[in-house]
Every structure is written in C-alpha cells, then in structure tokens.
Amino acid sequence: MSGKTCSSNSVIQAQKLVDQLRVEADMERMKISLTAADLVRYCQEQRRHDPLLAGIAASSNPFKDKKSCVLL
Amino acid sequence: MCDQTFVAITFGPCDCCGKASPLMNIYIKSEATNYCSFCVEVMATQGLQAGESAASLKKESDSLKKKLEEERAKLSDIELSQVAEKIEVLAPLSIKTRRVLKGHGNKVLCMDWCKDKRRLVSSSQDGKVIVWDAFTLNKEHGVTLPCTWVLACAYAPSGCAVACGGLDNKCSVFPLSLDKNENLNTKKKSVAMHTNYVSGCTFTSSDMQILTSSGDGTCALWDVESGQLLQSFHGHTADVLSLDLAPSETGNTFVSGGCDRKANVWDMRSGQNIQSFECHESDINCVKYYPSGDAFASASDDATCRFYDLRADREVAVYQKDSIIFGASTVDFSLSGRLLFAGYNDYTINAWDVLKGTRVSALFGHENRVSRVRVSPDGTALCSASWDNTLRIWS
Numbered sequence: 398m399s400g401k402t403c404s405s406n407s408v409i410q411a412q413k414l415v416d417q418l419r420v421e422a423d424m425e426r427m428k429i430s431l432t433a434a435d436l437v438r439y440c441q442e443q444r445r446h447d448p449l450l451a452g453i454a455a456s457s458n459p460f461k462d463k464k465s466c467v468l469l
Numbered sequence: 470m471c472d473q474t475f476v477a478i479t480f481g482p483c484d485c486c487g488k489a490s491p492l493m494n495i496y497i498k499s500e501a502t503n504y505c506s507f508c509v510e511v512m513a514t515q516g517l518q519a520g521e522s523a524a525s526l527k528k529e530s531d532s533l534k535k536k537l538e539e540e541r542a543k544l545s546d547i548e549l550s551q552v553a554e555k556i557e558v559l560a561p562l563s564i565k566t567r568r569v570l571k572g573h574g575n576k577v578l579c580m581d582w583c584k585d586k587r588r589l590v591s592s593s594q595d596g597k598v599i600v601w602d603a604f605t606l607n608k609e610h611g612v613t614l615p616c617t618w619v620l621a622c623a624y625a626p627s628g629c630a631v632a633c634g635g636l637d638n639k640c641s642v643f644p645l646s647l648d649k650n651e652n653l654n655t656k657k658k659s660v661a662m663h664t665n666y667v668s669g670c671t672f673t674s675s676d677m678q679i680l681t682s683s684g685d686g687t688c689a690l691w692d693v694e695s696g697q698l699l700q701s702f703h704g705h706t707a708d709v710l711s712l713d714l715a716p717s718e719t720g721n722t723f724v725s726g727g728c729d730r731k732a733n734v735w736d737m738r739s740g741q742n743i744q745s746f747e748c749h750e751s752d753i754n755c756v757k758y759y760p761s762g763d764a765f766a767s768a769s770d771d772a773t774c775r776f777y778d779l780r781a782d783r784e785v786a787v788y789q790k791d792s793i794i795f796g797a798s799t800v801d802f803s804l805s806g807r808l809l810f811a812g813y814n815d816y817t818i819n820a821w822d823v824l825k826g827t828r829v830s831a832l833f834g835h836e837n838r839v840s841r842v843r844v845s846p847d848g849t850a851l852c853s854a855s856w857d858n859t860l861r862i863w864s
Contacts, residue, residue, distance in 0.1 A: 409495075409509075411526035417704070417742060418533035424744065427780045428544045432763065433552040436778070436806070437824055439761045441556065443805035448849040449562065449864075450807055459587070459604050460567040460850050460864040 804848030812839030
C-alpha cells in the first residue's frame, strides 16, 4: 500500500463500498422457514444415498477388510 | 528469507489524459489501468453526484448496512434447529480409521479426491505432491516442487492432471502420465501468478480452467492452456484462505473465506461479489458448499463452524461447544448434507448434525493438527490430512 493517504483514495473506497452495499441490499431474500424446510427435505431425500449415514455392507465397502481371503 | 518491500513507481503516458507522469495502478470495473494522480482525483470526484462527499458516502454506507441487517432479521421467523426437531436423532457414527497413508516427510497440508473415488492427491510442507491409490496404498506419482509449503492441491475432473500451489505464489498444473518413470516436472505448466502465496485452488467443471485464492487478497480464474487471467475477484481486505465452487447444477458462483473474517459469494462471469457474510470472530480457514448448492459452511480460528443459507442471506446455525477451544481448520459435508465433518487444531475431527446443530461423533487418531478433511465423491469414506505427516481414511 502506498504511504500517501490521498483524499481521492478514501473517496474511491467509500464509493465502492456504497455500490457494493446497494447491490447486496437489492437482493431477493426468502424466509428461513421456507429455506430451512427445503434443506431438511433435501437431507431426508438424500439420506438413503449417504453411505456414512446409512452404512453400507462390508462387502461393498472397498475400505473395510473382507473376512475371507481371496485366492490369487 | 528477508522481507523487502519495494514501492515500484511506473512512469509513462497516462491512459486518460496522455501526459507522461508517475502513474497509479488502479482497477476500474476489474480492469487494471494506469492513471496519473491528477486524473485519479478528477475521476473520483466525477463519480460523486452533486452534494456528495466522503462524509455523506460514509453516512449512506452506514444506513445501507443497517437496512441490510433489518431485511435479514425480518426473514428469520424460525430457527433451523426448530424446523429439524421433527426428524430423528442420529446415532453415533460407526466410523473408524481403515487406512493410514504414510509417506510424506513433513506436515500434510492439503488433499483432494479424484472423481474415480479411489485416487487422491496430497501436498506437504516439504514441497512434495503425491498421488495415492487409496485402496492399495500405492503411491502412483510423486513430484517435488521447488518451494516449501504447498498449501493447495486439486485433482482435475478428468483425473488426468493435478494442480498445486503455495509459497511460490504460483499454481502449476501437472498432467499425469501413465509412464511411471517419467519425471512429471518436465511437463509442468505454471498457470496462475499471484503477488502472494496461493492458499487454495480448484479446477472448474473442466480441466481447462482453474480458480485460485491467494494471500494477496484476491481470487482469480485462469485458462490452463494459455495461462491467461480470465477474471479477477477483488473485495477481501486481507488474505483469502479458502474457496469452493458451487455444485454444478446451481450455476457459476463460488464462495471464498479469508482473514478479514468475511465469507464472500462471487459470480464467476462478472467478477461481482453478490453476497457477503461477516459473522465469525476470527479468520475463516475453510469454506464448503452444501451439496444442494443453497447453503455453505465455514470453519474458523474462533473454534466454531457456521452454516449460512444463501437464499435467506444469513447465518442459520453455529456449531460450537464450550469444550472446543481450538480453531477449526477444515470442513466438508457428507453426501446427503446431514453431516458436517470439521477438523480442528486439537487433533480431532468432529462430526456435526447440520440440521440439529449437535455433535454426533468425535474421531480421534491424528497426532497433530488436522489440516484438511474431504469426503470421497461417492460418500463411502472420509480422508483427513494432518500435520503428523499422515493421511487417514475413515469409513
């Protein structure tokens, strides 16, 4: 950062901040009751496909060691 | 390494008035231009409407901030945990360490899974980047970078290349060859150039573009083939430590988090910062999108992880416990988004119930800080990288 503190720098920064805030303020927002319900619904729908939640059979999990030895 | 800062003054014709004079390098709508200081003053005052000044702009920004707060507060009619009361409580997870990947000589800083669900790439403090086969524990490829602290590494969607970067201020892409004897360093391609360390990198939907975050406070999108900067993202006021791309169905956005305690959501095409969240009390170490793309989580040095809803534009959950006092350095969601795995500096990984806000399990095993956790693409396993020089696969 340059050592000079020109007045123009702070004006440019303030202008940028105001522009950014204007963009953010114009955003369309939804109520949490709706979005939260949606998140819960997504989790419940995907639940079956989540191996870490539902657990999978040891035979289909490549990381679990198989009980029987494989003859090479 | 001595730290010398030079103020480089370019001298030449001004892009605006054409006169030769000392130039200031500024950004207008994300494009770098050089103006002489007189033209900068003129432009700055031109941007103001009649009657505006620095003071009135400050007043306007304060009132806009308050308005934003009110808008957000109006929408929080219910808590996420209340909505989640109806669903069943999760039983503690029966997850154990199934594999320990040893081979790095120093702290493992980053890792990423390949889309084939079995390979992964990891990078460490001594400059080594290793590609492993997680099923067999084979090391398939190894490269040594000339710099230390390779903070970021990523696997290409095709599985044919890896990207890595760190203290060298660059992000380099290595095409992986099937020939084990070939030295990968010969094919190295330097893609990204930042003015400070590269903290995070990821490929976009194809092998052709990479997105990087850097200690210089910016994120950038690069074309791999030409090394050209396609878009830069300015807005953070301190080092950017992490970024994550939105899951492909939801479009061209990504989220970044940094030392300024802010998490920003960006539009990749325009470079515009579309949403910003400042809720953490300390540096944000990691950000990750929820699988549906409508929310994201962040991990911070303030020992909490937080969950933000993008459509409601606010934080909806905080994952914390009085007994957890060490910073969280990494987070990742399970496939369904119900579980959030977070790695902490107290050597543990905590699994949180995203919806209810409670801790489901704690995973112990590492002997030093956990630097990265990533769930495999099919969700069957969790890989964690740690400063104890190992990676662990949990399943």
